[in-house]
Amino acid sequence: MNEFEALYETILDRKKNPEEGSYTAYLFDKGLEKILKKVGEENTEVIIAALSQTNTDLVNELGDLFYHIFVLMAQKGVSLQEVEEELARRSKKKHNLKAERKPITNL
Numbered sequence: 343m344n345e346f347e348a349l350y351e352t353i354l355d356r357k358k359n360p361e362e363g364s365y366t367a368y369l370f371d372k373g374l375e376k377i378l379k380k381v382g383e384e385n386t387e388v389i390i391a392a393l394s395q396t397n398t399d400l401v402n403e404l405g406d407l408f409y410h411i412f413v414l415m416a417q418k419g420v421s422l423q424e425v426e427e428e429l430a431r432r433s434k435k436k437h438n439l440k441a442e443r444k445p446i447t448n449l
């Protein structure tokens with residue numbers, strides 16, 4: 343299991359078993375609007391870091407953004423696998439388009 347999967351599993355666990363002092367449990371308790379507000383804020387912080395801060399700052403902000411996006415996914419019942427499958431579908435579509443183009447270039 344990689345770090346993304348481990349983090350997502352922890353978030354799902356916090357949703358099922360809210361722990362005292364858990365920031366994740368606090369977000370689930372506050373609900374969708376609060377989670378979306380945090381995603382928006384962290385998104386803005388990523389943009390600011392990319393424009394005017396170091397890559398260390400950017401990595402830090404990206405960590406915050408990924409975390410809050412995973413909380414959003416868990417709140418909405420979207421799995422990591424579904425996103426991976428969507429990306430795989432797009433990747434296949436691209437390959438298929440290339441394959442479809444081949445006979446034309448061979449004419």
Ligand SMILES: N=c1c2ncn([C@@H]3O[C@H](COP(=O)(O)OP(=O)(O)OP(=O)(O)O)[C@@H](O)[C@H]3O)c2ncn1[C@@H]1O[C@H](COP(=O)(O)O)[C@@H](O)[C@H]1O
Pocket residue numbers: 349352356361363364365366367380405406409
């Ligand atoms: N990756 C994260 C993570 N990234 C960011 N954050 C929290 O996100 C918050 C963002 O900071 P802000 O200053 O924007 O927000 P704030 O003022 O603390 O809170 P708000 O009142 O604005 O909601 C901080 O409190 C961070 O601790 C995270 N909290 C938890 N995790 C992971 O989630 C796991 C479970 O954490 P708990 O739910 O706290 O047990 C941890 O082991 C970590 O791996």
